[in-house]
Amino acid sequence: MTIARLVRRAGQAWVLVVLAAAPLAAQAPDHADSAASDSAAPAVRTRVTGYLEHQFNASRSRGRWTQLDHDRLRADLVARAGRGVRLEAAAVWQLYRGDTRIPLRSQLPAALGSLVDTASLVIEDRHFVNHAYLVLSPGGVEITAGKQYLTWGAAWVFNPTELFRPKDLFEPTYEREGVGALSARLPLGALSDVLVAYVPDGPFRTSGKVARARHHVAGFDVSALAAAVYEQPAATPAGAASTPSRRLVLGGDLSGEVLGLGVWAEGTWNDFAGDRWAEATLGGNYTLPDRTLLLVEGYFNGRGRPGDPYPAAAWLARLAGERRSLGRFVAYVAANRPVREVWRLGVGALVNPGDGSAALVPSVAWEFAENVELIANGLVSIGADGTEYGRGGVGGFVRGRVYF
Amino acid sequence: MTDVTRRLSRSAAAASLVLLAPCAAVAQTPAELLRRVDANMTITTAHARAEMVIRYRGGDVRTLRYESWARGTDEAFLEFTAPARDAGSRFLRLGDAMWIFLPRVGKSVRIQGHMLRQGFMGSDFSYGDASENPSMVNDYDAVIERRDTVDGRPTMVLTLTARRANLSYPRRRTWVDVERWVPLREELFAGSGRLLKTVALSDVRRLGDRWYPFRMELDDALQTETTTTFRVLEMRLGVAVPPEVFTLRYLEGGR
Numbered sequence: 001m002t003i004a005r006l007v008r009r010a011g012q013a014w015v016l017v018v019l020a021a022a023p024l025a026a027q028a029p030d031h032a033d034s035a036a037s038d039s040a041a042p043a044v045r046t047r048v049t050g051y052l053e054h055q056f057n058a059s060r061s062r063g064r065w066t067q068l069d070h071d072r073l074r075a076d077l078v079a080r081a082g083r084g085v086r087l088e089a090a091a092v093w094q095l096y097r098g099d100t101r102i103p104l105r106s107q108l109p110a111a112l113g114s115l116v117d118t119a120s121l122v123i124e125d126r127h128f129v130n131h132a133y134l135v136l137s138p139g140g141v142e143i144t145a146g147k148q149y150l151t152w153g154a155a156w157v158f159n160p161t162e163l164f165r166p167k168d169l170f171e172p173t174y175e176r177e178g179v180g181a182l183s184a185r186l187p188l189g190a191l192s193d194v195l196v197a198y199v200p201d202g203p204f205r206t207s208g209k210v211a212r213a214r215h216h217v218a219g220f221d222v223s224a225l226a227a228a229v230y231e232q233p234a235a236t237p238a239g240a241a242s243t244p245s246r247r248l249v250l251g252g253d254l255s256g257e258v259l260g261l262g263v264w265a266e267g268t269w270n271d272f273a274g275d276r277w278a279e280a281t282l283g284g285n286y287t288l289p290d291r292t293l294l295l296v297e298g299y300f301n302g303r304g305r306p307g308d309p310y311p312a313a314a315w316l317a318r319l320a321g322e323r324r325s326l327g328r329f330v331a332y333v334a335a336n337r338p339v340r341e342v343w344r345l346g347v348g349a350l351v352n353p354g355d356g357s358a359a360l361v362p363s364v365a366w367e368f369a370e371n372v373e374l375i376a377n378g379l380v381s382i383g384a385d386g387t388e389y390g391r392g393g394v395g396g397f398v399r400g401r402v403y404f
Numbered sequence: 405m406t407d408v409t410r411r412l413s414r415s416a417a418a419a420s421l422v423l424l425a426p427c428a429a430v431a432q433t434p435a436e437l438l439r440r441v442d443a444n445m446t447i448t449t450a451h452a453r454a455e456m457v458i459r460y461r462g463g464d465v466r467t468l469r470y471e472s473w474a475r476g477t478d479e480a481f482l483e484f485t486a487p488a489r490d491a492g493s494r495f496l497r498l499g500d501a502m503w504i505f506l507p508r509v510g511k512s513v514r515i516q517g518h519m520l521r522q523g524f525m526g527s528d529f530s531y532g533d534a535s536e537n538p539s540m541v542n543d544y545d546a547v548i549e550r551r552d553t554v555d556g557r558p559t560m561v562l563t564l565t566a567r568r569a570n571l572s573y574p575r576r577r578t579w580v581d582v583e584r585w586v587p588l589r590e591e592l593f594a595g596s597g598r599l600l601k602t603v604a605l606s607d608v609r610r611l612g613d614r615w616y617p618f619r620m621e622l623d624d625a626l627q628t629e630t631t632t633t634f635r636v637l638e639m640r641l642g643v644a645v646p647p648e649v650f651t652l653r654y655l656e657g658g659r
Contacts, residue, residue, distance in 0.1 A: 049488045076507075078492070086657060131510070135657060142653060149510025175508040190498060190651040214652075219501070221514055255514045260570075262517025287518035291627065338523070338629070342464055370466055371487045403488040 050075040050090075051403045057098075059379070059395025061106055066099040068123065074130065084137035090130040096123050107319055109386040112312050121319075131178030142185040147178040150197060152212065152225065153281075154255035154264040157332045157350075158299035158324050160279035161225050161251045161266055163210065164199065166321030169332075169350060170361055170379065181208075191216035199229070206230040206244050220256035225249065231272065231322070247272035261286060270302075277302030279324070283332075292337035304328035307354040308386050326388045327352040342367040350389055357383025357390035371403040434546030434562055437580055442540060444585035444614050450474045452639040458527050459631050468525055469637075479650040480534075490525065495534075496655040502531060505655045512656050527632040528601070528624035532572050543567050549577070554588040555606060557581045573600065584608060584615035599625045611641055 053072040058065065076090040100123040105113035107121070133146030153159030157172045164179040183197035192215045199208030208230065214223035230244035251268030267280035283297035301324060305314075310326040317323040331353070336346035348361040360380040367373055376398045383390025432440070451473050458466045469486040480497040484490040492507035502515045520532035544564035552559050559579040566574040575593035580586070590603040601624050605617035618636040648654050 047491065049491050051488075076492075142657070151509065151511045154514070173506075173509060176510070178510070185653060187648075187651060187653050193653055216501075255516060257517045260517060262514075262519050264514075285518050287521040289626065291522060293519065293522060338526070342460060367466075368464075371489045373489070 046077070046079040048075065048077050049404065051401050053399060053401040055397050055399040057395065057397040059393055061391065061393030061395075062110075064106070066102070068099055069097040071095045086135040087133070088135075089132035092126070092128055092130045094126045096125055100124070104319075107391075108312075108315050109309070109391060111309070111386060112315060115312055128177070130175070133178065140187060142187070144181075144183045144185070147180045148183065149176075150179045150181060150183070150199070150210070151176065152223070152253070153266050154221065154223075154253040155266045155281040155283055155297060155299075156264075156295060157297050158279075158281045158330075159266060160268040160281060160324075161223075161249075161253055163208070163227055163229055163249065166324075169324070170359070171377065188215075191221070201230065202244070206246075218256075220254045222252065222254045224252040225268075245273040258284075275303070279303075288337075290337065292335055295332075295334045295336075297332045299325060299330050299332070301325045301328055301330070304330075305354070308388070310386075310388070325352070327354045329354060330388070352383075352388040355383065355387040355390070357381070357387035359389040359392055373399075373401045373403075375399045375401075434548050435541055437548070437560060437562060437582075438541040438544070438546055440585040441580055441587060445616070447474075447614075447641045448476065449643050449645045450639060450641050451643045451645065453637045454639075455635050455637060456525065456527055456529075457633045457635070459633070461629050466526070473645045473649050475645050475647075475650060481649045481654070484525070493525075494655050496650065496652065497534060498650060502534065503652065503655055512652060523624075523627070526630075528622045528627060528630055529632055529634075530572075540564070543571060544576070552579060554579050554581070557588060557608075558583065559588055581608070581615075586615050586617055588617075601625060607635075611639065614641075 051072075051074055053070075053074075055070050055072070057068040057070075060066075072092060072094045074090055074092045076088075078086070078088050080086045102121045102123065104116040104119045104121055108116065129147060131147045131149060133144050133148040136143045136145075150164050151159075151162060153161040157167070157169060159167060165176045167176065168174050179199055181197050181199045183195060185193050185195045187193045192213075194213045195211070197208070197210040197212075199210070201207045208227065210225065210227040210229075212223060212225045214221065216222070227247075227249040229247050229249065231247050232244055248271040249268050251266070253264065253266035255262070255264040257263065261284050263282075263284045265280070265282050267278065269278050270276065278300070279302060280300045281297060283295065285296075286294045288294065303314075303323065304325050304327045306328050308326075314323060314326050318326055329352075331351045332348065333351065334346060334348035336344065339345045344365040344367075346363045346365075348363070350359045350361075352358070358381075360378070360382065362378045362380075363375065365373060365375045376396065378394075378396035379392060380394050381390055381392035385391055451471075453469070453471050456468045456470070458468075460466075467487070468484055468490055470482050470484045472480060472482040474480040478497075478499045480495075482495040484493045494505040494507075496503045496505075496512075502520070503512050504515055505512045515531045521530055523529065524531050524534055544566055546562045546564050549561040549563050552561050558581070560582050562578045562580060564576045564578060573592040574595040575597065577591040577593075578587050579589040581588050586605065586608050588605050588608075590601075590605075591599060592601040592603070594600055601622060603623075604621045605619065606621075607619035608615050608617050610616075616636075616639065618639070620634040622632045622634070624630070
C-alpha cells in the first residue's frame, strides 16, 4: 500500500487527540502497535447516576398569583450484563408544594370557563419509574422490553411523528417518560434500521402498533413511520365517556444540510375518528460568528384553525397534551448564546400569527460549579384572552439541580 | 526515529543533496512533509481514555472525562464518563456527519449545519472541528516558511492554503517536528487571514513505531473566555473494536 493511499483521507492531527479519530482507512502491518492488540470491546459494568432538583415556579394570570414548588430526585441505573444484554432504568420521586390545585377555568379562555365550572387540575406527589427496560441482541436483532423511550422526529419543538409522550413546548428539551412497549430493531447498516413496536394498552385490538424505518441517503437522515394507535377522542366539557378510536398515522422526517444550514422537516398524515388531517414542521438553524445559535421552526397543523376563537374540545385536548397547537400555523424562534464564561442566555418565542398571540420564554443558565446547574426561565404572554398564547399571564421558574 | 523515517533518511542520505542539509527534512517537499506527518498519525483502530479541561478566565475549571473508539479516518465513537452531569452523553462521527445522544431525553440528534460551530461540550473545540476530516496533503497546498524550534524540538514551519472552498480553516500554519513527524503547533486562519484558533500539541510519546501527542491546548481567538486542554490518559492502537460500535443503534444503546 502506498503512502499516498494511506494518507488519502488523513485528518488534522490534533483532532485525533480529541476523538482518537485516527486518520486513515487502512494501514500497513508495520504500523500496528503490537503492544496493545487486545480487544477494546466494552466491558461489563454498572453505572448509577442521578440528580436532585429543586424548582420554584411562580405565575400571575388574571390578577392572581400562584406558586408551585417541587423537589425531584432521579436515580439512573445502566448495567451491561455481557455482550448483547443491557438494562436501563430510572426512578423518580417528585414532591410538590404550593398551589397544587389549579382551577381548570384559569387555563381556558374566560368565555369557556363556565363549561368546566369548579373542576380543578390536581397536582399530586409522584413516585414512578421513568423507564425500565431490558435490551437483548440475539443474532443481530435488538429486542427491547419494558418501559422504554419511543421518541422520534427530527424537529426541535413540534414533532408530528412523536406519538406517545407530549413534549413541553415551553421547555422542549426536558426529559420525558418512557412508554411500556415491546420493540424489535433490525439493523440494516450503520445508519439504517427497521423498528417495530407493540405498545400494550387494553386488549390487543386497541394496543399501539408502530413500524419505523430509517436510512441515511445523500447526506440526509430520512425516516418513514406507520402506526396505529388508539386514543380517546378529545375530552368534552361534559366529560362523557367514550371508547378509544383508532388513529392511523403515516409520516416521516429528514434532517441534513442545505447551503451549509442545518435543516429538518417532519410530517404526518392522520386518520382519527373520521377526521383526517396533516401536520408538518420545517426548521433550520444558523450560528452567528459569536456563537449565538438562531433557530426557527414553523408548524402546520391541519386540525388547527386560522385564528381564534378555538373550540372548547381543542382547548381541552391541548391541555391534555393531545394537540400541539390550536392554530393552523405556529412558529418557534429562539436565540441562545454563551455569555461571560459559565452563563448562557437564551430567548425563545412561540408565535401564532393567526391570532396575534405569542409567548416569550427568556432563559438564563448558570453553571457555577461542576455538576450543578442553575436555570431561570421566564414566561410572558402576549395577546388577548381567547388567543392561543395570550392567556398565560407572566411567570417563570428557578431550578437548581445537582448531579451525582 | 520511526522505521519509516529511518528508511527515508537512509535513502535521502544517499543523495548528495542531503549532505548539504543538517536534517533529512530539508530534502522533503512540503507535500512529502505532510505525508510523513499523516503516515505517523495514521492508525487502523484506537481506544483512548482522555480528559478535557476547560479553564475559564475567572478561574473556574470544568473537567470532563471520556472514552473513545476510532476506526480509520471516518469512524469515531465517544462517551463521556464524568462529570455525572454529562455521563452517558455519546457522540458518533461517520465521515463528516455527527450525532449526539442525550441520555435523559432518550434520543439521538444530528449535529448539522451551523450547529457545528457551537463549542463541543462548551469547549474551544467546535463540533465542526470534530466532524471535518480534510486530507492535509490532498486538500491543502503547502509552502515551507522557515525552520523553528518548539519545546526544544526541531520543526519546519509550513503555510497551508486550502484547495477547496468548504473547509473551516482556509489557511493554517503548522510547525512539524521533522524527526518525529508530529505537528507541535498550529495556527488556524479564516479566509480573510484572521487568526481563529491556536493549537499546541505536546507530551509526545512513542506508541509502537510512531509518535503521538498526548496533550493538546486549544485557544479560540474569537472566544476569549476559555482555553481548553485535552489530555490523553491512556491510548491503545490496533485494538479490536466491534463493528457495531460505529452505528446509530449503538449510539442510542451505548455501552
